[in-house]
Amino acid sequence: MLWRSYLPYSIDRLSDLIGREDALGIEAIGLQVTATDPSYAFLGGAQRAGVRLETCCPHARFDELDVTDVRTGVWAALDRLDPVAVFAPATPFAEGMAAITWALRHRRHVVLMDDAWEATDARGPMVNRVKTLIHECIDGVLVPHEVYQSYWVRLGVARERVISGVDVLDNRRFARPERQAARTPSFLFVGRDLPRKGLDVLLDAYGRYRERSGTSPWALTVVGPVAVRQADGVRFTGPLTGAALCEEYWSAGALVVPSDFEQWGLVLNEAMSAGLPVLATTTVGSSRVLVTDGVTGWLTPPGDSGAMARRLDEIASLTEATRSRIGRAAVEAVNHHCPLSAFAAGIASALALPPRRPPSLAARLAATGWRGRTRLLG
Numbered sequence: 001m002l003w004r005s006y007l008p009y010s011i012d013r014l015s016d017l018i019g020r021e022d023a024l025g026i027e028a029i030g031l032q033v034t035a036t037d038p039s040y041a042f043l044g045g046a047q048r049a050g051v052r053l054e055t056c057c058p059h060a061r062f063d064e065l066d067v068t069d070v071r072t073g074v075w076a077a078l079d080r081l082d083p084v085a086v087f088a089p090a091t092p093f094a095e096g097m098a099a100i101t102w103a104l105r106h107r108r109h110v111v112l113m114d115d116a117w118e119a120t121d122a123r124g125p126m127v128n129r130v131k132t133l134i135h136e137c138i139d140g141v142l143v144p145h146e147v148y149q150s151y152w153v154r155l156g157v158a159r160e161r162v163i164s165g166v167d168v169l170d171n172r173r174f175a176r177p178e179r180q181a182a183r184t185p186s187f188l189f190v191g192r193d194l195p196r197k198g199l200d201v202l203l204d205a206y207g208r209y210r211e212r213s214g215t216s217p218w219a220l221t222v223v224g225p226v227a228v229r230q231a232d233g234v235r236f237t238g239p240l241t242g243a244a245l246c247e248e249y250w251s252a253g254a255l256v257v258p259s260d261f262e263q264w265g266l267v268l269n270e271a272m273s274a275g276l277p278v279l280a281t282t283t284v285g286s287s288r289v290l291v292t293d294g295v296t297g298w299l300t301p302p303g304d305s306g307a308m309a310r311r312l313d314e315i316a317s318l319t320e321a322t323r324s325r326i327g328r329a330a331v332e333a334v335n336h337h338c339p340l341s342a343f344a345a346g347i348a349s350a351l352a353l354p355p356r357r358p359p360s361l362a363a364r365l366a367a368t369g370w371r372g373r374t375r376l377l378g
Contacts, residue, residue, distance in 0.1 A: 001030050001113075002074065002088040002099055004062060005037035006053055008241075009169035009266055013343040015051050016170070020344045026351070029054065031077055033070055033095050036061040039192075054081070067094045067371045074098035083108065085351060087142065090114035091131050097372035104137055104359075104367060111350045112141040113166050115263040117151045119283045130370055132156035136363035139356050142166045142346045144264050145289045145337065161353060165346025167264040167286070168338045174273035175331075176250045186219040187312065188252035188276070190245070190267050191259075193226035198258030198281065198302065203231050205258070205308035209316070212309070218316045223248055249274035253323060254315050257284050260302045269338055272296070272330035277323055279311055289337050296330045 001017070003010050010030070017028045030053035039062075056073030057065060065073075074095055078086065079102075088099035090112045103110035121128075132155050135141075140161035141152055149162045187206065191197045199222070210217045210233055220234045223245065228236045240248060249255070255271040257280040264285040271278055272290060278297035280287035291297040300311045315323075359367075 001028060002032070002086060002095055003030075004033050004089065004093065004095055005035060006030055006032045011051060011053075012170040012173075012340060013168065014053070016340045017344045017347060018051060020341075024344065024348050024351075026347075028052075028347075029081060029083070031056065031074075031081070033057055033073060034060055034062045034065065037063075062374070065374055067374055070094040070374060071098040071101075071371065075102050078102045078106075085109035085111065085139075087111050087113055087347065087350070090116065090141070091134050091370065092372060094372035094374050097134075097367070097370060100134065100137055100367055104364065109139045109351070110137070111139050114141060115144050115148065115167055115285060117148050117263065117285055119261050120263045120285070121151070128155060130366050133360075133363045133366035134370060136357075136359035137367045140350045140353050142350060144285065147288055148285075161356070163346045163349045165342040165344075165349075167266060167269070168340050168342050169266060169269055169273075170340050171269065171273035171335055171338070174246055174249060174270045176275045184219075184251050185253045185316065186221055186251070187315075188221050188223065188248060188255045188271075189258070190223045190248070190255065190270070191226075191257075192224055196260040198260055199226060201303055201305050201308065202256055202258040203229060203234065205305040205312060206234065207231065208305060208309035209312040213313060213316065218253060218312075221248060221252065245270075246274065249276050252276060254279055254297075256308075256312070257281065257287070258300075258302070258308060259284055262286070269334055272334040275324075275327040275331050277315070277326040277330055279308075279315060290330075290333050292329075292333070294326075296326060296333045 001014055014030045021028060032055050034057045035055050056077045075098060086099045086103055089096035091097060100110050135156040140163055141157055142163050142165055144167040145164050149159055152162045153159050189202055206220050222236045223240050225239045249271055255276050255278045257265055257267060259281055262284040268278055268286040268290050278291060280291050281302040282299050283302045291299055293299045298311055300308050
């Protein structure tokens with residue numbers, strides 16, 4: 001199971017899979033390009049007892065590596081481990097392409113793990129044509145949910161080879177204790193300081209909400225490695241993990257995910273596991289699966305601070321009983337659609353796929369020439 005770097009939720013999936021090895025008849029090994037990816041350093045280490053996790057480039061940070069470094073490291077590690085199947089990131093990633101070319105050369109199975117969908121793919125027809133050719137060389141793809149199938153079918157993957165189960169985590173880590181103190185009426189943002197995350201849109205919407213809310217507006221807490229802005233009623237905590245992050249989920253009134261787009265958005269899994277209702281934009285991948293408007297949370301258009309302000313006002317006007325009911329429905333939704341066991345089930349389904357047709361010469365040439373990248377947008 002190859003990732004750029006293993007983060008806590010990657011370890012969740014691998015650990016659960018290892019616990020099911022005997023039933024599945026496999027040995028699962030985690031492989032990461034490097035243990036240090038500065039983009040996610042705020043999440044901390046991801047070690048866990050009983051998990052076999054190996055590193056291709058143990059003495060380098062990911063931002064110090066180029067495509068050749070990644071390819072060389074991944075190929076050497078796979079040569080040493082000699083797996084019968086490799087689960088790896090998709091074609092934009094250098095490590096994904098290294099896994100595909102290694103599997104082609106050694107005639108092994110390779111399955112991609114990815115959560116791209118129509119709203120997150122801005123590539124032109126030429127790039128998508130190359131992707132479609134390369135997909136002749138893979139055995140399948142593990143995606144978050146069946147609603148992602150249409151995107152991958154359009155890129156040449158047979159529908160029966162698009163399998164659900166990738167974007168899950170251990171929901172129990174975020175479950176709200178029964179005796180947890182009552183929530184403070186407040187909004188919560190958890191994320192990085194990237195333009196597509198929509199924090200500035202949220203801050204504008206929050207300012208509009210405060211202007212119209214009367215004498216007791218809800219506060220807004222911003223969690224993550226973001227630059228502090230001067231804004232009335234806003235508290236910036238910096239990055240939080242573990243128990244400190246859970247406390248913010250457990251004490252807030254609603255999570256807001258204002259992103260322009262998200263391939264999935266695991267922050268929804270975390271918040272909904274904590275029983276926290278979510279307001280998300282319609283271009284957040286997980287909102288298509290987990291958020292039913294008015295039932296498990298609320299939806300709003302991306303980039304529209306006026307519409308978002310109206311939603312904030314609507315949420316703050318609900319009774320505590322109504323918000324609690326929506327929070328309970330959120331827990332049920334995330335446990336139904338995204339249990340941790342879905343990852344192992346997806347792996348088992350992928351390993352049971354019948355052999356694919358041999359790729360064409362054009363597909364082999366495309367896979368050889370397309371090296372992927374180490375620097376990706378957002």
